[in-house]
Amino acid sequence: MKHNWNRRDFIRQTGAATLAAMAAAAPVPAILSGCNSKNKIAGNTSADTVILLWMAGGMAHTETFDPKRYTPFETGMEGNRVLSTFKSVPTALDGINFSEGLQSIGSVMDKGTLIRSYVAADMGHILHSRHQYHWHTCYEPPQTVAAPHIGAWVAKELGPKNPVIPAFVDIGQRFTVGEAEELKAFHTAGFLGSEYAPFMIPDPSEGLESVRPPVGMDAKRFEKRNQLYTDLINKSPLSELGSDYQKESLKRSMEQAYMLLNSPEAKAFDLSLEPKASYDIYNTGRFGLGCLLAKRLTQQGARFISVTTEYEPFMGFDTHENGHTRMVGMKKMIDAPVAQLVKDLHQSGHLDRTMIILASEFSRDMMVEGRPDAKVQEQVNQPDILNDLKFYGMHRHFTDGCSILMFGGGIKKGFVYGKTADERPCKSIENPVKIDQIHQTVYHALGIPEDKQYEIEKRPFYTTPDAKGKPVLELLDKAKA
C-alpha cells in the first residue's frame, strides 16, 4: 500500500504539501505562457529512491577509483613523480583497477557504473563549502535566492515514498564542527520551503531518537498525550472559527508526526534490530552505520537519503598532510559498508529502483591546486622534495578530474565512462561531466523533467541553472530508461 504513494496522494492525504504562495519568496509553478509545456513527468522512470554517499572533503581520484602509476615512498623523493601512493588492485571489471583498500567496492562494480571524468566548477580560491554547495544545489554560491539541495527538489517533486518516512533524510553531518554556517547554507530546501528540508540525523546510531517519543516517554504515555491533544481541540470553542489551511495543516502535520513516531516503519531507524553479522560488516564508524541506516530506510520506502563521511575542516578526506596514511583509514571506513549496501539492496531487489551515487566535491593532487590551466592560490604547504612521510599524499585541491560511482536505479552495470590522463596533470581527457549533467541524470531516472522550474520573485528557477544541463543518457540502461 505505502509503496505506491505518489505525490498527488500525499497532497490529498496530508494537505501539508500545498504550495504556500504566502510570500514573495514562495515558489509558484511557472506558467508564464504556453512556452513551458514540456513540464511533464516522463513516462518511464527507472528509479524512485536515491542514496547519495558523500565523500566529504575532496577525495583524490588517483588514490581511490582511478589509480595511476604507484610510486612507493622514499625519503628525498621528488613529489612530482608521485601519482598514486597505493598499489592498484583488480575489480570485477576487466582491465579496471581500483586503489588498494577498495577491493570490496571493486567486487560489486559489475552492478554499477564508474565515472572517471567529473569536472568540478572553477570558482577561484578553493573552498570546500562552496564546492559542496555547488555539488548539492547545482548553483554556485552565493545566489540571490536560497537554492534548494538536490534532495529537497526530489522531496518536493516526488514526495515521500512512504508517508511516514521523511522524504529527505540526511545522515552523518553535524553542525557543531567547523564551517557550520557554510554547511547549513546548502542543507536546506531553500525557497521550496521548510517542508522539503532535510531531516537531519547527525548520528545514525541515534537515528531512532529522532523518530520516537521524547526521551523518557513510554508508548502508552505518548499515546495518552496525543489523545489529550486531540480531545482538547475537539472541545475547544475555536472550532467555531471554521477550518482554514493554517489550522488544518497544523493538525495534519501533528497527526503525521504522531503516525511516524508510532509506526512500525520507525523500527527501520533502530539499528539495534539489525542482525549482528550484518551490523558488524557495516560498522566502520558513523559513516558505515549511516549506510546501514540508509539500507534499512530504503527497504521501508525512503525517497532521498544522503550519507556523509562528514565534512570537518582538515579531517576525513580533507587531507592537507599525511594523505597516504589518512587514506588507508578512509578506505577502511567506506569500502565494506558501501559494497555491502550495494549487495544488500541488490539481494532484496531494491537496487533496481534505487540509485546510489558516491561522489565528492572535487579531487586532490600532490602538485596542482585548482586545475592545470587555471591554478589558484596555494593553500597547502607541499615541498617539491619529500623528506617526511607526512608530505606523501594528495594534499592539494584538484578540480579537473574526479571519480563518481553510481549503482542501480537504471544505471548501466559494469560500465566505465570517461577517462583521465595517465600522467600529471591527471585531468579528464574524455567525456568530461559537469554537475548539472549529474543532477539531470538523477532527475531523468526519477522522471523529473529537465526544465522543471518554479517562479520565484517572478524569475524562473530551474533544477539546474537555466535548465541547460542534459542527462548523460549513456549512463542509463536503455532497456530501462
Add this chain to the structure above:
Amino acid sequence: MKSLKILFASQYNSTNSAKFFVKSFALVFAVCVIFVVPGIAEPTEEAAKEPVFWLWAFLGRLHPMIVHFPISLLFIALLMELLGRRSNKFNAAIRVLVYTGAASAVLSVILGLLLAGTEEYGSDVFSLHKWAGIATMIFGLLSAAAYKLSNRTIQKTLLTITVLGVTIAGHYGASLTHGEDYLTSVLPGNNAPAGEQNAASNFVLAAQTGPLNETQVQELNLQVRTIFAHNCYNCHGSAKVKGELRLDSKDAIFKGGEHGKVIVPGDVHKSELLRRIKLPRSDKKSMPTKGKGLTKEEIAVIEYWIKQGAPWPSGQLKSLYRVAELAPRLPNIPAATGDLNNPVDLFVNDYFQKNKIKWATPVDDRTYIRRVYIDVTGLLPPPDSIDVFLKDARPDKRSVLVSRLLSRNDDYAQHWLTFWNDALRNDYTGTGYITGGRWDITKWLYNSLKENKPYNEFVRQLVSPTKESQGFVKGIKWRGTINSSQSTEMQAAQNVAQVFLGLNLKCASCHDSFISDWKLEDSYAFANLFCDSILEINRCDKPTGIMASRRILYKELGEIDTSTVTQERLKQLADLLVQPKDGRLYRTLVNRVWAQVMGRGIIEPMDAMDNAPWSQDLLDWLAYDFVESGYDIKKLIYKILTSKTYQLPSVGVKEPEQIMSPNFVFNGMLRRRLTAEEFADAVSVAIQPVYADSMAVFKLLPEDFNKSIPFARASLVKNDPFLTALGRPNRETVSTSRTSQASLLQALELTNGSKFNDAMKYGAAKWKNKYPDTKTLVKEVYRNAIGRLPGKAEEDVAEKALGNAPTEAAIQDFMWAVALHPEFQLIY
C-alpha cells in the same frame, strides 16, 4: 444529420399537425442532448488537440452567417405583431416568419455547438451565449407551436421572450467575436484607467477603420508587443535566437530572420510571421512550436497591425508591464459615515461598497487584546491584564491599550527586530562572518527600533551608513570568484531596490529583465553608486567590455554627482531616496507594515510594488499620511490597529494559493500562525522560558541593554534547529515574509524535539509546586496560554487526564497539548 433533414422538410411542408411540433421539438432536443451537448459543446483541451473532421469545422463556421436569420426573422415577426395588432393583416406573414425563425434558431444552435466543439472557446461569455442561444431556440419552437395552437396572448408573450432571448444571445455572441467591451468602450466616461489597459485583452482597434491616431498606434503596438512577449520571446528574444529571428525590438522585427523578412507592412499575404501563426497547430511549421498557439483574437490583432502598415510609435514606447506611479498621491478621504471616521476605515468602506461586502461585527475584547499584544510586542497578554481590560468601561480603551503597548519600547524593538533582521538579512551567525566578509548591524537596528527612528532617517542611515549600520549595503563578501551579479555592490543595488522600493533588480543584474523594463545597464549604473571604481557590465556572467554609468534607478528623483567619492555619493543617494516625492519608498513600507499585522499586503508580493493593490486609495493615503506624520512607524501601526478594519473578525482561507491570487478580496485580517519567535516567546511567557537569559546575543546588543531580563526573547538568540524548523530563515538572502504553514518537520520538532519538550518538562516541575490542585492548575494554564478560562468540556478532559494528584509527567503532557492547540498557535 438525418434528423435535421426531416425537421426541415416537415417544417416547411407541414400545414396542420400540432403533433408535428411536439415531435420536432423532441427531436431537436434529443439531437442536442445526445449528440451535440455532451460531446462537443464544452470545448475541452482534448477536443482542441484532436484535429476535427473537416465537415464539422466547415458547418461550424456557417454559424456566424446563419445566426442572422433568427435575429431578423423573429424580430420582424414581433414588429409586425406589434404594428398589426389591430388588424389581422400580417397574420399569415407572422406565422411564416415565426416558423422560419424558429427553424433557423434550431439550425444556429446546432451549428454553434459544432463551432464551439471545433475551436477554442471557454469563457463565461461563451457559456452565457451558448445557453442564451439554446433558450432562444426552445422558446422559438414554443412560439412556433403557439402560433399553430394557442391564443393571441400566449403567442405574443412567447414571441417577445424569444426576441429578448435572441437579443441576449446575439449580444454575447458579438462580445465573443468583437471583445467584451466592444459596445461599452465607446460610451462616454468608460475609459479604463491607464494602468489597467495592459491587462485587458482589448480588441477594440481591430474594428476601427481609417488611419489610426498616435494614441491608437501606441495601443495597437503595445498589444502586438504583448502578444510577442507572451508567445515568442522565449525562442526569439535575448535568451534564445532561433532561426536568427528576434521579436523583441523594432529593428529586429523588421530585419527578419535567416530566411529574410517576416513582416511586410501592409501586406498580410507576404508576411511570413502571420502565415506561420495561422497555420493549423498540427502543421510542423506552425508557430509557436510549443503550447496552444495564439488565440484567434491575438492573430487578428497581428493581422490588423500588419494591414495597417505595422505602425511603430515614434516616441517612448508604452511599457508592456504594469508600472506603478512613483510620485505620492493624496486621495480624497471619503466622508465620514456612521461610526466610521478613521480614514483607513473610510477607504475600506469605499472598497467594501464596491465589492458588496458588509462590515462584520468587530472582535471581542479578548481577541483584540491578544492580537494587539502580539502585533506590537510579540508577546501574549498576561491574564491579569486581560481581566483589567475586559472590565475597563472606557469607550476608548482599545486605543489607550495600543498607545500603552507602543510605548513599551524594548518589547516593541524585540518583536520588530525579527521582521527587520529578515528583511535586512542581519543575523548573529552565518556565512561570511568567519572570514570577516560580513558585518552585523544588530546594535544599530535595536536602537533604531527602540527609539522609533523616523523611517526616512532609518533608510538614510542604512544606505549611507555609519560603521554600525554598514552591514546592509556592504553585503556578504565571499572568498573565491563569484558570479558577477553577486558582487557586493550588486548585492547592495539588489537589496536596496528590493527592501526599500519593492523592486526586483535580480533579473536585470544578469541580463535585461524579461519581466520588467529594467535593463542590465540600469542595474549596473545603480550598483556603481555603491562602488569605488566602475563596474564592467557582465551579461550572464560574461564580460561585455562596456563600462556602466552611475545613476539612480528613477531619474525623476534627481541626479547624483558621479564625480565624487563613494561616501558622498551614497549620502546623495540616501537623500534622493527618502524625499517625500519618492512615493514608492513609503508605499513599500506601509504595505509591509500592513501585511505584518493584517496577514497580507495591500499589494502582493510585497517585493513587487508594481503589482496592482486591492485598494490604490488606501495604499496611497497610508503612504502619504505616513510622510505627513513624520515618517513615524509607530503612528502608522497605531492608525491601523485602532481601525475598525483591523478589528474585523479574522478570515481563513482554504488554500494558501488564494492569498496571493490576483483576485484576492479583502475581508479582514487573515488568520496567521505565530512565527517561530512569537511561538517561542509565547511558551516562554505562558509556561516556561524556552531560552535562558544567557542565550541572548548580549555582545551584539547595545551596551545599555538590560541584562537582567526575565527570559531571552527568541529574536535575540542565535538560530537553532528549533527556530529553523518553525520557519526562521537563514538570513543570507533578504527575506520579507515567512510562510505560515505547518510541515511534518515542524511537527516532529514539536513532538519530540528537545528544545520545546525540555521547556515543558521544566515548566511542569515549576507549575506543580505552584498549583498542586488540579482544578486551579487547569484554569491557570488556560488563562496564561489561551487567555481565557477553560470551558466545562475542556475542564473535564484536562482534569481527567491529570487526575487528582497530577504527576509532573502528566502536567508536562497537558501543557504540551495546550501549546500545540490551534488556539495557542494562531493569531485569530
